[in-house]
Amino acid sequence: MSLSQLSPWNIPPELLQAISKYATPTGIADYTALAILLGTGATCLSRGLLWDKPDPYHHLAFEKPQLKDGGLVGANANKETxxxxxxxxxxxxxxxxxxxxxxxxxxxxxxxxxxxxxxxxxxxxxxxxxxxxxxxxxxxxxxxxxxxxxxxxxxxxxxxxxxxxxxxxxxxxxxxxxxxxxxxxxxxxxxxxxxxxxxxxxxxxxxxxxxxxxxxxxxxxxxxxxxxxxxxxxxxxxxxxxxxxQLGFQEVEAKYIPSLKIEEDTSLEPIDLHHGEPNSHVDAPKIAAQSSPVRTLSISSSRELFTASDRNCLHMDLDLTSQPELTYKTGDHLAIWPGNPDAEVELLLQVLGISSPRDVPIIIKSVDASTKITIPTPTSVHALFRYYLEICAPVNRDNVRDLAQFAPTPDAKANLTNLGQDRDVYADFINRTHLTLGRLLQLACPNQAWSDLPLAYLVETMPHMRPRYYSISSSSVVSPRKPSITAIVSTAPLPDNPDELVHGVTSNYLLAISQQSRSQPHPYGITYHLNGPSEALAGGKVFAHIRRSKFKLPITSKTPLIMVGAGTGLAPFRAFLSERCQVQKIGKEVGQMILFFGCRQFNEDFIYRQELEEMQSVLGEKLRLVTAFSREKGTPRRYVQDRIAELGDDIVQLIDEGGSFYVCGRAGMAREVWKAVGAAMKTAKGWSDDEVNNWSKAVKRKNKWQEDVWG
The missing domain is CATH 3.40.50.360 (Flavodoxin domain)
Known part of the structure; x- marks a missing residue:
C-alpha cells in the first residue's frame, strides 16, 4: 500500500471500522474524559480572546510621568511629519x-x-x-x-x-x-x-x-x-x-528666552537617572545604520609608541569578547566617548555656585515643540558637566557677549561685553588664555558665584559631547575580536603663552587610562573619573562604538597598493599590511605594495618600526617601505610628498597596473600628495591639466583613490 493510499481521503473501509470500534465512547468515564479534553482545548484556544485579555493600560503603572513631557521617551513618542x-x-x-x-x-x-x-x-x-x-x-x-x-x-x-x-x-x-x-x-x-x-x-x-x-x-x-x-x-x-x-525685520533688545526648561525632581531615585552613559539613539536611522550601538569595551592592553619624553602616542587593543554582536572590518573606525577632566568639572560647579546639589535629579524639557532634546534625561548637573557637555571647548565670542547679561557685577558685565564685541580684543585674549567656560567665568568675576546664569542656557549654547573617531589599526582577519587604535596625545601651547598648555580631551582621557593600568599618574597631573558613570567603566573600560568606513582594501589581494601615511595616519596601513601578510601565509598571491611613511625623527616617533620591518621580511620584495623625516638632525626636511615626487615613475607604473592609492593623515598633507602624483602622471603621460583632472575624477569614481583625512 502506497503512502498516497493512506491519506485522509483514501483510508480503506475495513481500517475505519477497526478504528471506530476502539474510538467510540462506551461508558460514563469515557464521556467524562472526552468532555475534559474538549474543555481544556477550548480554554487554551480562547486565551487572550475570551479570557485573560491583556490590559491595554497595564504599562502605565510602570511609566514615569516625568519622562512623558520633554524626556527622550516623550520626545520620540509621536512620530513627526x-x-x-x-x-x-x-x-x-x-x-x-x-x-x-x-x-x-x-x-x-x-x-x-x-x-x-x-x-x-x-x-x-x-x-x-x-x-x-x-x-x-x-x-x-x-x-x-x-x-x-x-x-x-x-x-x-x-x-x-x-x-x-x-x-x-x-x-x-x-x-x-x-x-x-x-x-x-x-x-x-x-x-x-x-x-x-x-x-x-x-x-x-x-x-x-x-x-x-x-x-x-x-x-x-x-x-x-x-x-x-x-x-x-x-x-x-x-x-x-x-x-x-531688505526684509524690514525689527530688531529688539537681545534677552535670553529659553527654549528648554530644567526642573529638579527629588522624587526620582538614582536608578531612574542617566549618569553619563552616551545616548546613541538620537541619530536618524540611515545615519545610525553606519554605526554599531555604544557599548562598554575593555582595553586589554596599551603601550607607548614614542620614545620622546615630552610627547605621547598610544597603541591600545580593545576587546569585543563581552559584546558578541559587535564586529568590525579592516579599515573601519572606532569611536571613543570621553569624560571631562575633574578640574574643569569642579571649577564650573564652583563658579556657578552649585557644588553641593550636583547630584539632585533634573529633567530637561522642551519649551518649543520644534526643539529636540539630545541629552539623556532625567540626569544630574554633575553628569551634564562631566559627560554630556563639552565644557573644555573654547567659549565663542557670541557666547562671551551673551554671558554679560548674567554677570554678578557691573564690572564683569562691562568686561565681557567688551571682550565679546571686539574681534581683535577677543583674538588677543584667547591667544594668551585657554578660554573654557569655567575659566572665563572665574576670570570675569573671581569672588562671586554666577547664580543668575540659567542651567538651561548652558545646555542650549554649549557644544554637546561627541565621540572622537580613530582609524582601526588592526586587521579583522588577523584579530577579529581585538580591534586596536593608535592615538597621538594632543597637548599644545597657546600661540602667545607657551607656558599654558591646551590638552585634548579624549586623547588625554585615554592617556590617563593607560597610565592607570601601569599605576602611574598622568604626565600633566590631569585626573578623570575613570570608573565612569555608576562604575560602568571600572577595570579599564571605555564607552565606544564602531563606524563603518569606505576606506577598504581591494577585493582581490593581487591588486597593487600605494599607501601614504604621516604620523598616526599609518594606523590603517598597519592593518592593511597585517592582512596582506596573513593572505600570503596561507598561500595566496599578493600584489606589489609601496608604503610611504612620514614623521619627525627616526628614533623618536617612527611608530610600529619593528612591526613594519617584520612585515617586510614576511612580504619580501612585495613591500617597499619609503620614509620621510621632517626634523631629523643634520638632514634637510623631507615629507611624504617629496618622496612621491622622487619615485614618480614607480608610482605611475603601479597605477597603470591597476594599483589602488590610499592616503591617511592631515588634509594639507593629502592635498600635497595629490599634487605630487598629478605632476608625476602629467610628466609620464604628457597630459594637460584637464586630462589629469579627468583621470582624477575617474579613479575616485572607481574607488581606486581613497582618503581618510582630517583637519
Whole structure:
C-alpha cells in the first residue's frame, strides 16, 4: 500500500471500522474524559480572546510621568511629519535653518543662529536636520517664509551623512519648481582639501537651477587657519543686515528666552537617572545604520609608541569578547566617548555656585515643540558637566557677549561685553588664555558665584559631547575580536603663552587610562573619573562604538597598493599590511605594495618600526617601505610628498597596473600628495591639466583613490 493510499481521503473501509470500534465512547468515564479534553482545548484556544485579555493600560503603572513631557521617551513618542512645509505651519515657524553636519559644527551653528534670530528679531525659527525631512517638500515652503542652509563639506568634497538624501535629491531632481523658495546659505569647509566647500556650491547650484531665489551671496567658512567661528559670525552679521535693510525685520533688545526648561525632581531615585552613559539613539536611522550601538569595551592592553619624553602616542587593543554582536572590518573606525577632566568639572560647579546639589535629579524639557532634546534625561548637573557637555571647548565670542547679561557685577558685565564685541580684543585674549567656560567665568568675576546664569542656557549654547573617531589599526582577519587604535596625545601651547598648555580631551582621557593600568599618574597631573558613570567603566573600560568606513582594501589581494601615511595616519596601513601578510601565509598571491611613511625623527616617533620591518621580511620584495623625516638632525626636511615626487615613475607604473592609492593623515598633507602624483602622471603621460583632472575624477569614481583625512 502506497503512502498516497493512506491519506485522509483514501483510508480503506475495513481500517475505519477497526478504528471506530476502539474510538467510540462506551461508558460514563469515557464521556467524562472526552468532555475534559474538549474543555481544556477550548480554554487554551480562547486565551487572550475570551479570557485573560491583556490590559491595554497595564504599562502605565510602570511609566514615569516625568519622562512623558520633554524626556527622550516623550520626545520620540509621536512620530513627526517628514513634510518640512507642514511642520513649519504646524509649529508657526517663519524661518527654517537646515543643517548638514559630520562633526557637529554646522549643527551647533544652526542652533545658535535660530536662537539668535528669535531673540534679536522676534522671528519664529526652527532648526531642521536634513535627514529628518523629505527633500521634495521644500518646494511647498511658501515665499512668505525663509530657508537657510548651513552645510559642511568633508573628505573629498563629500556631504555629511545626514545630508546624503537631500544631496541625492538636489543633484538628480529635474523639473521641480522652487520658484517660491527664498533662501540664504553658508558652507563650512577647509581650503586644505581639494574640493573646498564643494557641497554648498552643488546645493546652491541645484536650488538656483530649480528657480529658488537667493537673498544674499553664498557664505563660506574656512577652517584651514581656524577661522570657522569668525567666518560664521561675519556671515551672520551680513544676514542680519539683510533682515534689517531688505526684509524690514525689527530688531529688539537681545534677552535670553529659553527654549528648554530644567526642573529638579527629588522624587526620582538614582536608578531612574542617566549618569553619563552616551545616548546613541538620537541619530536618524540611515545615519545610525553606519554605526554599531555604544557599548562598554575593555582595553586589554596599551603601550607607548614614542620614545620622546615630552610627547605621547598610544597603541591600545580593545576587546569585543563581552559584546558578541559587535564586529568590525579592516579599515573601519572606532569611536571613543570621553569624560571631562575633574578640574574643569569642579571649577564650573564652583563658579556657578552649585557644588553641593550636583547630584539632585533634573529633567530637561522642551519649551518649543520644534526643539529636540539630545541629552539623556532625567540626569544630574554633575553628569551634564562631566559627560554630556563639552565644557573644555573654547567659549565663542557670541557666547562671551551673551554671558554679560548674567554677570554678578557691573564690572564683569562691562568686561565681557567688551571682550565679546571686539574681534581683535577677543583674538588677543584667547591667544594668551585657554578660554573654557569655567575659566572665563572665574576670570570675569573671581569672588562671586554666577547664580543668575540659567542651567538651561548652558545646555542650549554649549557644544554637546561627541565621540572622537580613530582609524582601526588592526586587521579583522588577523584579530577579529581585538580591534586596536593608535592615538597621538594632543597637548599644545597657546600661540602667545607657551607656558599654558591646551590638552585634548579624549586623547588625554585615554592617556590617563593607560597610565592607570601601569599605576602611574598622568604626565600633566590631569585626573578623570575613570570608573565612569555608576562604575560602568571600572577595570579599564571605555564607552565606544564602531563606524563603518569606505576606506577598504581591494577585493582581490593581487591588486597593487600605494599607501601614504604621516604620523598616526599609518594606523590603517598597519592593518592593511597585517592582512596582506596573513593572505600570503596561507598561500595566496599578493600584489606589489609601496608604503610611504612620514614623521619627525627616526628614533623618536617612527611608530610600529619593528612591526613594519617584520612585515617586510614576511612580504619580501612585495613591500617597499619609503620614509620621510621632517626634523631629523643634520638632514634637510623631507615629507611624504617629496618622496612621491622622487619615485614618480614607480608610482605611475603601479597605477597603470591597476594599483589602488590610499592616503591617511592631515588634509594639507593629502592635498600635497595629490599634487605630487598629478605632476608625476602629467610628466609620464604628457597630459594637460584637464586630462589629469579627468583621470582624477575617474579613479575616485572607481574607488581606486581613497582618503581618510582630517583637519
Amino acid at each position: 517628514r513634510n518640512i512645509a507642514q511642520r513649519m505651519e504646524e509649529t508657526g515657524k517663519n524661518i527654517v535653518v537646515f543643517w548638514g553636519s559630520q562633526s557637529g559644527t554646522a549643527e551647533r551653528f544652526a542652533h545658535r543662529l535660530a536662537r539668535e534670530i528669535f531673540i534679536r528679531w522676534g522671528q519664529e525659527t526652527m532648526t531642521a536636520d536634513l535627514s529628518d525631512y523629505d527633500p521634495a517638500t521644500i518646494s511647498e515652503i511658501p515665499d512668505s517664509k525663509l530657508a537657510i542652509w548651513i552645510v559642511s563639506t568633508y573628505g573629498e568634497g563629500d556631504p555629511s551623512d545626514n545630508t546624503a538624501d537631500f544631496w541625492n535629491w538636489i543633484t538628480k531632481t529635474d523639473g521641480v519648481s522652487l520658484s517660491n523658495l527664498r533662501y540664504a546659505a553658508l558652507g563650512l569647509g577647509n581650503s586644505n582639501y581639494k574640493f573646498y566647500n564643494r557641497v554648498i556650491d552643488v546645493i546652491v547650484e541645484g536650488l538656483e537651477k530649480s528657480g529658488a531665489m537667493s537673498l544674499m551671496p553664498i557664505g563660506k567658512a574656512n577652517d584651514a587657519e581656524g577661522a570657522t567661528e569668525e567666518d560664521f559670525m561675519a556671515w551672520k552679521d551680513r544676514l542680519f543686515t539683510l533682515f534689517r535693510e
